[in-house]
Amino acid sequence: MDRIEGLAKLTGAERYVDDLPLDGMLWGMTVRSPAPRGRVTGVHFGSGVDWSEFVVVDHHDIPGDNTVLLIETDQPLLAGEYVRHAEEPIALVAHRSREMVRRAIREIEVTIDPDPPIFDFTAEPTQDQIQHGSDNALKRIDITKGDVDAALVRAARVVEGEYRTGSQEHVYLENQGMIAWEEDGVLVIKGSLQCPFYVLKAAVRALGRDSDHVRIVQTPTGGGFGGKEEYPSMIALHAALLALKAEQPVRIIYDRGEDMRATTKRHPSLVRHRTGVDGDGRLVAQDIDVALDGGAYVTLSPVVLSRGVIHAAGPYACDNVRIRGRAMLTNSPPHGAFRGFGAPQTHFANERHMDVIAATIGIDPDEFRRRNLIVDGQTTATGQRITDGTDRVALLDHALELSSYHERQDKHRSLNASHPYLRRGIGLAAFHHGAGFTGSGEVMLASELHLAGLPDGRIEVLSANIEMGQGTLTVFTKLVCDRLGLRPEHVVIADADTGRVPDSGPTVASRTTMVVGRLVDDSDTGDRVTQAIIDWHVERDEPLVGHAKYEPPPGIEWDETTYTGDAYATYGWATYVAEVEVDLRTYTARVTDFVAVQDVGTVLHETLARGQIQGGVVQAIGWALTEECAWSNGVMQNNQLTNYIIPTSDDVPPIRVSFVENPFAHGPHGAKGLGELPMDGPAPAIANAVARAIDADPRAIPLTPEHLMDLLSNGR
Amino acid sequence: MPTTLAEALEIQRDEDATPMAGGTDLLVHWPEQLELHDRDYLDLWGIDELRRIEWSDDTLELGALTTYWDVITDAKIGAAFPLLVDAARQIGAVQIQSRGTWAGNIANGSPAADGVPVLMAYGASVVIASHDKHRQVPLERFYAGYKEMDLAPDELIVAIRIPNRTYRHERFIKVGSRRAQAIAKVGAALVSNGSGWRVVASSVAPTIRRCPTIEAQISDGEPLSSPDDLLPAIRADVSPIDDLRSTAAYRERVMSRVLYYAIEEMSHR
Numbered sequence: 001m002d003r004i005e006g007l008a009k010l011t012g013a014e015r016y017v018d019d020l021p022l023d024g025m026l027w028g029m030t031v032r033s034p035a036p037r038g039r040v041t042g043v044h045f046g047s048g049v050d051w052s053e054f055v056v057v058d059h060h061d062i063p064g065d066n067t068v069l070l071i072e073t074d075q076p077l078l079a080g081e082y083v084r085h086a087e088e089p090i091a092l093v094a095h096r097s098r099e100m101v102r103r104a105i106r107e108i109e110v111t112i113d114p115d116p117p118i119f120d121f122t123a124e125p126t127q128d129q130i131q132h133g134s135d136n137a138l139k140r141i142d143i144t145k146g147d148v149d150a151a152l153v154r155a156a157r158v159v160e161g162e163y164r165t166g167s168q169e170h171v172y173l174e175n176q177g178m179i180a181w182e183e184d185g186v187l188v189i190k191g192s193l194q195c196p197f198y199v200l201k202a203a204v205r206a207l208g209r210d211s212d213h214v215r216i217v218q219t220p221t222g223g224g225f226g227g228k229e230e231y232p233s234m235i236a237l238h239a240a241l242l243a244l245k246a247e248q249p250v251r252i253i254y255d256r257g258e259d260m261r262a263t264t265k266r267h268p269s270l271v272r273h274r275t276g277v278d279g280d281g282r283l284v285a286q287d288i289d290v291a292l293d294g295g296a297y298v299t300l301s302p303v304v305l306s307r308g309v310i311h312a313a314g315p316y317a318c319d320n321v322r323i324r325g326r327a328m329l330t331n332s333p334p335h336g337a338f339r340g341f342g343a344p345q346t347h348f349a350n351e352r353h354m355d356v357i358a359a360t361i362g363i364d365p366d367e368f369r370r371r372n373l374i375v376d377g378q379t380t381a382t383g384q385r386i387t388d389g390t391d392r393v394a395l396l397d398h399a400l401e402l403s404s405y406h407e408r409q410d411k412h413r414s415l416n417a418s419h420p421y422l423r424r425g426i427g428l429a430a431f432h433h434g435a436g437f438t439g440s441g442e443v444m445l446a447s448e449l450h451l452a453g454l455p456d457g458r459i460e461v462l463s464a465n466i467e468m469g470q471g472t473l474t475v476f477t478k479l480v481c482d483r484l485g486l487r488p489e490h491v492v493i494a495d496a497d498t499g500r501v502p503d504s505g506p507t508v509a510s511r512t513t514m515v516v517g518r519l520v521d522d523s524d525t526g527d528r529v530t531q532a533i534i535d536w537h538v539e540r541d542e543p544l545v546g547h548a549k550y551e552p553p554p555g556i557e558w559d560e561t562t563y564t565g566d567a568y569a570t571y572g573w574a575t576y577v578a579e580v581e582v583d584l585r586t587y588t589a590r591v592t593d594f595v596a597v598q599d600v601g602t603v604l605h606e607t608l609a610r611g612q613i614q615g616g617v618v619q620a621i622g623w624a625l626t627e628e629c630a631w632s633n634g635v636m637q638n639n640q641l642t643n644y645i646i647p648t649s650d651d652v653p654p655i656r657v658s659f660v661e662n663p664f665a666h667g668p669h670g671a672k673g674l675g676e677l678p679m680d681g682p683a684p685a686i687a688n689a690v691a692r693a694i695d696a697d698p699r700a701i702p703l704t705p706e707h708l709m710d711l712l713s714n715g716r
Numbered sequence: 717m718p719t720t721l722a723e724a725l726e727i728q729r730d731e732d733a734t735p736m737a738g739g740t741d742l743l744v745h746w747p748e749q750l751e752l753h754d755r756d757y758l759d760l761w762g763i764d765e766l767r768r769i770e771w772s773d774d775t776l777e778l779g780a781l782t783t784y785w786d787v788i789t790d791a792k793i794g795a796a797f798p799l800l801v802d803a804a805r806q807i808g809a810v811q812i813q814s815r816g817t818w819a820g821n822i823a824n825g826s827p828a829a830d831g832v833p834v835l836m837a838y839g840a841s842v843v844i845a846s847h848d849k850h851r852q853v854p855l856e857r858f859y860a861g862y863k864e865m866d867l868a869p870d871e872l873i874v875a876i877r878i879p880n881r882t883y884r885h886e887r888f889i890k891v892g893s894r895r896a897q898a899i900a901k902v903g904a905a906l907v908s909n910g911s912g913w914r915v916v917a918s919s920v921a922p923t924i925r926r927c928p929t930i931e932a933q934i935s936d937g938e939p940l941s942s943p944d945d946l947l948p949a950i951r952a953d954v955s956p957i958d959d960l961r962s963t964a965a966y967r968e969r970v971m972s973r974v975l976y977y978a979i980e981e982m983s984h985r
């Protein structure tokens with residue numbers, strides 16, 4: 001099946017929020033904090049523009065609570081007396097000319113009486129840096145299985161390691177943007193977003209209106225990667241505040257510089273491992289400490305930490321595991337959702353550490369993993385018994401075979417011994433990714449989806465799940481076609497408009513196909529097809545709507561208080577292999593070949609699935625090698641694509657994708673989530689390959705040429 | 717918008733306008749740099765007489781509106797001055813290559829320019845005109861400091877002249893932060909006619925500049941035994957800094973390594 005919106009995107013016919021006509025509209029823009037922490041002592045309006053032409057909004061104009069409701073309510077919509085990070089929104093300005101609003105922003109001076117900020121999430125805060133609880137911890141989560149201390153004493157070898165990852169910018173092609181206006185007493189907010197009902201709930205709280213008087217509508221979204229999970233609530237409500245005060249439509253579109261400086265990034269991490277192995281190279285104890293930089297407000301850090309710690313021990317069997325996790329407040333802009341959601345960070349540490357252990361005890365990295373991968377009947381760190389029938393060792397061996405892993409090592413050895421400046425190496429990573437919301441999350445979401453038979457005989461799918469490039473429209477259409485024997489032109493996917501669609505949950509966590517797609521497949525519209533639908537409408541004056549509501553797979557149990565049990569309904573499993581070439585003239589590492597083997601259950605749409613895997617690998621190559629946020633005083637200095645280096649097609653190797661299809665009984669046609677999995681494995685596989693190529697021991701990413709030079713000079 | 721050079725030079729004499737050719741550098745930060753909006757610009761793009769490539773017996777002359785793409789697609793230039801093509805192909809992507817000009821690259825004065833080092837290595841001169849006179853300045857003497865150049869407010873660069881000589885060795889080196897669409901962190905252009913080298917370095921000093929100490933060492937000195945042998949000469953000729961794109965330490969060390977291996981490879985041919 002062709003991609004539903006493919007032609008519109010290819011030809012430029014697709015209309016994004018910045019393209020939508022809006023009569024009589026104003027351009028909105030945000031006044032931001034110049035300092036990372038302190039009391040706001042004044043907002044001064046300069047004389048360079050005529051302020052009577054402008055609409056200005058500050059926290060006094062917020063009709064409801066001054067908060068961007070998410071998990072907590074600590075983040076203000078517009079800072080009033082106090083700021084906790086640079087670039088924090090303080091006021092809003094609108095004018096019919098975009099140029100004028102840009103000039104007006106420069107006329108406004110915000111003065112701050114500073115308090116001491118904290119930027120190092122690994123450091124103990126001093127008393128005057130504490131801004132949350134007693135120690136700045138936004139969230140702590142511990143996982144305990146067996147007796148780690150006793151097992152470490154008994155272990156034949158104990159290997160320690162410390163691993164760091166940096167922040168990462170999403171670089172969705174379409175910047176954040178929203179439009180808002182009031183229409184017959186209903187506030188309409190349209191824009192680029194992943195989670196319409198998140199925005200709706202935040203709007204109800206901050207605007208003091210009930211949900212019948214607010215409509216949130218998603219516009220075609222040019223990439224999200226998690227960057228449009230929570231942040232859109234902020235910009236949506238800003239547009240709404242301006243529109244309500246101006247009594248005119250308002251458009252806010254961030255330009256790239258503002259988007260990169262002010263919006264969320266991937267959480268930086270520091271993970272420490274202390275691992276006991278027995279004489280046979282089997283894991284007997286995993287003692288893991290996970291620290292994340294949460295930034296200035298709670299936002300999604302508790303759930304990012306949750307996914308991070310649950311994945312921290314990797315896809316391995318070990319009877320004694322202790323994972324201690326914390327997300328720490330710093331005075332950086334809040335770090336947020338980003339493809340993988342904490343798991344890429346902990347997988348980087350664990351998979352790099354597996355190579356470090358293998359080297360320490362003198363076993364090949366692939367053999368060390370083979371001995372420890374979970375086999376059916378064994379349990380994960382949370383005690384979840386895995387019984388899905390996937391042969392994880394065979395999957396690993398398949399990846400080694402496809403990549404000629406062993407043969408290439410011999411070739412690399414001879415090249416590395418003779419070439420004046422080129423060094424090659426190959427590395428692997430074995431990993432997993434839980435599909436859907438963590439723990440009881442899916443039960444609490446209680447997603448609902450409707451299928452309606454339209455009077456013309458077509459089927460309309462009504463859900464809150466959105467297309468952002470990953471293929472929702474196509475997969476939903478295909479599921480309906482397969483179920484009802486229809487052609488794609490007989491299926492319409494409704495706009496994600498909270499005024500029309502039921503809440504099928506957010507478009508995050510690799511859940512759309514597996515969880516919501518299953519609802520498409522389950523919907524009780526049954527086998528009525530086109531003529532039957534038309535007949536229904538001819539005979540009856542009532543809508544024909546089929547309903548489906550999420551039911552968890554049987555036997556799933558999760559204890560949120562002890563963090564034990566079935567953390568996810570199912571997991572994707574994978575082994576990735578990267579080959580790199582390091583040029584010692586320039587200290588540049590380049591990925592020259594890549595093999596990605598995974599079990600994501602049944603593959604519903606081969607082209608989309610392969611595209612998702614390849615795209616994730618490319619995004620992870622950037623995170624591993626070149627993407628580095630240059631922070632200074634809590635502000636990203638390289639907030640432009642000239643100096644924030646994402647890979648181009650020339651930096652990307654052939655990415656060979658192979659699916660091992662083991663159907664998941666509770667996904668549509670056996671499908672599991674897959675979108676985030678490819679973000680988890682490439683960075684450690686690449687770092688392991690670099691370690692081999694140059695006989696070094698990298699413990700942090702990105703491995704930029706400058707960092708590689710230091711590594712080679714200092715031995716680390 | 718002028719369509720003749722004479723018209724443009726009159727405007728330059730009478731008005732305070734910033735000349736603009738392809739605009740590829742100017743427009744990058746346009747939305748954010750509002751101060752740029754308050755200036756006047758002299759758009760040179762419509763002056764067809766500046767859009768020419770002329771050969772004489774001893775010189776190649778590129779009119780000031782010659783783009784990178786014009787050079788990339790010119791087989792005769794590619795045969796005579798391969799480094800021009802090497803450098804042009806590493807500037808941005810096709811859109812930039814077909815809009816950006818060699819003269820604009822010179823006048824922009826960036827120490828990280830890719831076009832300037834190869835022109836300087838080939839001994840190019842800048843042809844400058846004002847409403848009442850023409851003059852010519854060797855490119856290697858054109859820059860006085862960071863973004864400071866020998867160009868009066870009433871003058872325009874109208875052409876670039878490159879002496880048509882033959883070289884035994886020629887090499888352009890660009891170390892960017894990725895393989896394409898990157899700004900140089902370290903750059904160099906080297907040519908040798910068999911008796912001596914000309915070496916030009918970019919991104920390691922306030923201006924693109926020739927490196928006389930390195931030239932003397934590799935033309936006349938002891939054979940090099942390792943990249944480190946070049947470090948004293950590099951330190952004498954350039955002064956790299958830490959910035960958003962890289963570090964001084966990286967630039968110095970990588971300069972020694974890329975030069976060393978380039979010279980090694982060329983001298984074994």
